[in-house]
Amino acid sequence: MSLNSKNLIQILHAEWIGSKADVLIDNISIDSRSLQNGANTLFFALSGVNNDAHLYILDLIEKGVQNFVVRHVPEDCAGKANFLVVNDTVTALQQFAGYYRNLFHFPIIGLTGSNGKTIVKEWLNFLLSPDYNIIRSPKSYNSQVGVPLSVVAINEKHNLGIFEAGISTVDEMTKLENMIKPNIGVLTNIGSAHDEGFLNLVQKIDEKLLLFKESEVIIYQKNEVVDSCLSQFSAEYMVNSRVLFSWSFTDKKATVFILKKENKSESTVIQYQYKGEKFDLEIPFLDSASVENSITCLLVLLYLKYDSATIQGRMQLLYPVEMRLAVKNGVHNCSVIDDSYSSDFQSLKIALDFLESQKKNSKKTVILSDILQSGFSNEELYTKVAHLIAANKVSRIIGIGETISSFKEKFSNITTFQNTADFITHFESLAFANETILIKGARAFQFEEIVALLEEKTHETILEINLDSISHNLNFFKSKLGQKIKIMVMVKAFGYGNGGLEIAKLLEHHKVDYLGVAFADEGISLKNGGIKLPIMVLNPESTSFPSIIQYHLEPEIYSIKGLNSFLKIAQEKKLKEYPIHIKLDTGMHRLGFEENNLDELVATLKGNTTVRIQSILSHMATSDEAKHYDFANSQIQLFEKLSSKLMNELNVKPIRHILNTSGISNFPDAQYDMVRLGIGLYGVSNDAAEQKYLENVGTLKSVISQVRSIPAGDSVGYGRRFMAQKITKIATIPIGYADGISRLWGNEVGYVMIKNQKAPIVGSICMDMLMVNVTEIDCKEGDAVIIFGENPTVIEIAKALKTIPYEILTSISQRVKRVFFR
Template identity: 25%
Template sequence: MNTIEQLYHKFQECTGVSTDTRRITPDCLFVALKGDKFDGNQFAGQALAAGARYALVDDPAVAARDQERCLLVTDGLTALQDLARHHRKTFSFPVIGLTGSNGKTTTKELIAAVLSKNYQTYATIGNLNNHIGVPLTLLAITEQYEMAVVEMGANHQKEIELLCSITQPTHGLITNVGKAHLEGFGGIEGVRKGKGELYDYLIQNGQTVFINSRDKTLTAMYRERLKHHRPEAVFAEAIFYPAVDSPNEPIELVQESPVVVYRDSNGQEITTHLPGRYNFENMMAALAIGDYFGISPEEANRAIADYNPTNNRSQVITKGTNTVLLDAYNANPSSMSAAIRQFAATPAKRKVVILGDMYELGDESEAEHAALGKLIADSQFDLVILAGKDMHYALGYLPKAYYFPDKFSLHNWLMDNPMSDTHVLVKGSRGMSLETVVPFI
């Protein structure tokens, strides 16, 4: 059985880490993981044949087939996490950890864009933010970097605690706390506790916390934990943004649709590629962190203005005479409500919403989808199109809505009913893959 020191020595000989035989790069380390329907150990030989330098396995029979290149451990996932934890200890630069119910990935991207103006910055790629993705993120960070931004996601309590033990952030941020993953967290109070584990780690370890001073939930959460963790809390640093006692004029939201325009402390107006007040909050976080690390306001504003999403999040797409707001990477009651309210306030000749199921709501799913139906009805859109098995709970408030149990029948309807001169909001949980409707609009 290999020790973590032995594993790390082997890892240093490799060019990277992969858990997928379809993504083997020359001389990488293949880590065999187990799932409900697969056992990565069975693919170790295939990974080595495809060019992996070593395969980390937890099946003795598999390891016996190639004792030189198969590295035997007790548990593949635990070994991956321990390897990342060991690698993290070699970093001498700031590591910013962030979590939240909504806006994590956009905020991560904005922070990285701002910090990259002065520093070689590594940020979580895509959505590698869980108990597997975070270790892979850390193991991809090499000595050339000067800053890291690590996104941490969770769908149950104690998960952020685990990810913090691996990431060991020196600075941290919670974007917000809302109705996401209610099934796993056990309700909104469970979400507060779960996300607050980032504050717990930072306070206990005397690190720096960035807090949106306008968010009463976050400020209350921080103060509760500060009181609980004394005397450790004495050594923690809290940066509130916007600063209440700042001599400078606060950054001001000028326009929130179709894209955010804000005015900086010098009176200059900055036009971005992102819509919505919720994205303005994400920008504020990035600007605050940039300021803390010495990025000039001019450079930070330029980074925010230049950022253009391409990941199904807050994308504004022109389709002929139609304008599509594609926000189909994920959805929960909080983000859905914010998007609908924002879209309702957007000036447009004709407005249509295409909305899909919100996942992982457990026993709350019926009530939350019904509440969404009432909000949509109150918003008085020109056309409402719903897709997914749980969206039928919203129909009680929407007798004139078009409902499709699956998105494929929705595709056919859109082909038969072309739109023009229309603003369209497309939003649903990741499993709905509603970005597939865009070609039919």
């Protein structure tokens, strides 16, 4: 898109500060970390309670970005770029998207609801793609920021749009409607998601219906509450000949009435009545949510006048939708990013940003299929893809498909194959090792076979780590901090059992200020993994000081003996102002200098130029217990006294920090210069009121290995600690105390979840297995099992075992494979 300053000023209601009147824009960005930012980027500097992109504008200018939408021009940036100054940059982004949307006049399907939006969107894309060139929301880009980023990806070759809109409270949907302006409205399942943002169900439905103010049709599942809301909505927002196109299992007045539903072994057969005729339709799912989402898709096809044969032929090919990017351990020290179910230009841009944020190895490889539905000619598309790959500094690209193979001359360092089978034949010769591999392919290419080849083979128990939840929890605690307060995040103990390097990569992407580890080897592992952030070692042993210096780690110093040991090595290596962190003991009585040590500490450090006090810290013993708040305040007061003495006598102004996770919430006046976030990042709080704002990070999963029935009187497990009182169905799960499951959780104290039902653990937990009672659960071998996550939570398990969540998390063995996803 080519825009001039006058256009932009009018569109955004902005003040122009700059010199270049005509600007060529081909990329809209809000992420300062993206390698796709360049001279033709229009960067919107969003700011909120957690972050302010204005802080990164100078860095972006140095990288070549010249056009910015800002609330103010940073002092050090004046005269160095073009600036559009607005009152609110989020509003400006939405105004730009609204303007851009109005340049196109093809049909738009708009989806909203509590559940099923993304799945219905992906299925409609699959069902309609043979007949349309579709632009759709990438992933779940349905928010106040996600929607405009989706809309500005439209181009002249598209002739159908499918966008989803998600809201969490009132007064949000009107902004999304102004950008999407759907002709066809689809209301998916209304459930309990985001209930806290609305007074009641009616208010929530009323707000969601605002997406359809100008729609010619609204497709929905008929029920009394929605019908009542629609009646009032239609009276308020009249559109000539608007159609209410409904379906129902029970109400014969619906446009499409479902006469019957029957389950087969792997599918569901429904009979539906439409315009007086009856039709059979086989849906390749058994669960009720998928069946309902399929029926929603059916109504869209019927409204678009597809015949029953075409509907049946396409819908029987529907597939489970994977809505996340997963990071998996690969063969030969590779890591694998699995995005093997879709291939379009917009989602490629997102996946490449994710590749950069999660790369474990400096070598980056992309395995890419032909790209479908770009809206560009092939010549233009693969030119853009080649530039995108080059901007993201991808080491090698492997193209699979006839089209990408025919444009291979546009890429450097590319190997191409005509199809997936051809790639698999040559797999060994490609010598994958020590690289981060993004696997990005259209579903037709069956790239899941490539994932299977590259994925490290381990047993079927995995710990899933939700990186989006980590980002959410980090932002939650950042929102509690003063504007200039730094944040150190603890990634010790293998990231509290969740995986240190992968989480450190994400935290570096979020530009936290420090990482904290317990021992030098943890910090060395992170540095070897490419982490550039400063890393503080909290419990360094004197024998590790040479390694700490070699890897540029920063030691906590807590005793005169330790200080002298470090100074001796630092002097031998002729170091100057090496950063160290002074630990004060204010009442924890674990590690640290006490008040009576301070004079000797001052005498040792005064005039010493070998080291520099980077920070002074202490640790609170009772920040989470209200009954001990007096003691906690006494620690803070003592820290103020002792740290001030050090600063005055040594004439230094280091970073000061004393607050841990609970302290951040309970002692906001003691934030000093930095806080240390630990267990809260991983979704655990000691405050029940605060816990509801945090998201679960880790879900420990396994599968059923075997199911058997035993008669009354038979026993299960070592020691015969469970005796069946009646015929009992027992399932064996391949996880045990060697994987970190406490034996105290056995013998019907604990449970696992199978098919959303509790299965009590019976008998003693074994080293590698545990057994559960599934008499009342319809399950089979291979079915999924949740050990902990949303239910049971690690908090619940810890309470039952009279311990703390830290112990549950950090006990999970490293032999359990970690899978990271967004």
